[in-house]
Amino acid sequence: MIHEDIADFAAALPPMRAIAGLDLGTKTIGVALSDRLLSVATPVETIKRKKFTLDAEALLKIVRDREVGGIILGLPRNMDGSEGPRAQSTRAFARNLSNLWDGPISFWDERLSTVAAERALLEADTSRKKRAELIDHVAASFILQGALDRLRHIREA
Numbered sequence: 001m002i003h004e005d006i007a008d009f010a011a012a013l014p015p016m017r018a019i020a021g022l023d024l025g026t027k028t029i030g031v032a033l034s035d036r037l038l039s040v041a042t043p044v045e046t047i048k049r050k051k052f053t054l055d056a057e058a059l060l061k062i063v064r065d066r067e068v069g070g071i072i073l074g075l076p077r078n079m080d081g082s083e084g085p086r087a088q089s090t091r092a093f094a095r096n097l098s099n100l101w102d103g104p105i106s107f108w109d110e111r112l113s114t115v116a117a118e119r120a121l122l123e124a125d126t127s128r129k130k131r132a133e134l135i136d137h138v139a140a141s142f143i144l145q146g147a148l149d150r151l152r153h154i155r156e157a
Contacts, residue, residue, distance in 0.1 A: 002098050002105045006147065009070060009106035010154050013038075017069025020062065021144025023110065023136050024073060024090050029055060030136030032144045033066055038151055041144035043137035052093070056100055063101065070103055074110030074143040108147040110139070 003009040013019070016036045023030035029047040034040065047058045062068070073094055076086040094105050 001102070002094050004107070006106055006108070006150055007154055009072075009104050010151050012070070012104035014069040014103075018066055019070045019072060019144065019148070020059075020066070020068045021072045021108075021140045021147065022059075022074060023140040023143055024076075024093055025049070025136060028136045029059065030138070030140035031059070031062060032137055032141035033062075033068070034144060034148055038148050041141040041148055043141040046136045052096055056097055059097070060101060063103070068103070071097070071101075071105045072108050072144055072147045073105065074140065075107035076110055106147070108143050108150075110143050 001012065003012060018036055019034045019038060021032040021034070021041055023032075027049055029049060031044045031047060032041045033044050034042075044062070047055060049055050063071070073090055075083075075090055078084055078087075090107070094107070098105055
C-alpha cells in the first residue's frame with residue numbers, strides 16, 4: 001500500500017524488518033537497505049533498467065532475500081517543491097510495484113541527494129569511472145537515511 005504521509009508508513013511497517021530505499025533513474029535503480037533497527041542506510045547495488053516487469057523482478061528478489069518490510073522511493077521534486085514528469089514517473093512506478101508487493105511504500109523528497117552522494121564520493125577520492133558505478137546506490141542511501149532519521153524522530157515523539 002502506498003502511504004503519502006511518512007507517519008502512516010511508519011505505522012504500517014512490520015517490526016524488526018529492513019527498509020529499502022530506491023533512487024529511480026531513467027537507466028538505473030539505485031538500491032540501499034537499512035538495518036533491522038532502522039538506524040543506518042547502506043548502499044547495496046544498482047539495477048540496470050530494462051522494462052518494468054524485469055526491473056520489478058530484480059527489485060522484489062532483493063526485497064524477499066533481505067526480508068524487507070517497507071520501500072521508500074526518492075521523489076524527484078523540482079527545487080520549488082512542485083512535481084514534474086520525473087515525479088509522476090516515480091509515482092507510476094510505485095503504483096505498479098504496489099500491485100506486485102503488498103508491503104508499505106512511501107516517498108522521500110530526494111532533492112540534492114545525488115549532489116550529496118557525488119560530493120561524498122569526491123571527498124573519498126573516488127575515480128570518475130568508479131563514481132559512475134556507485135552514484136545511484138549511494139544516492140539511494142542518502143534518500144533512505146533521510147527517511148530513517150525522520151522515522152526515528154516520529155518514534156521518539
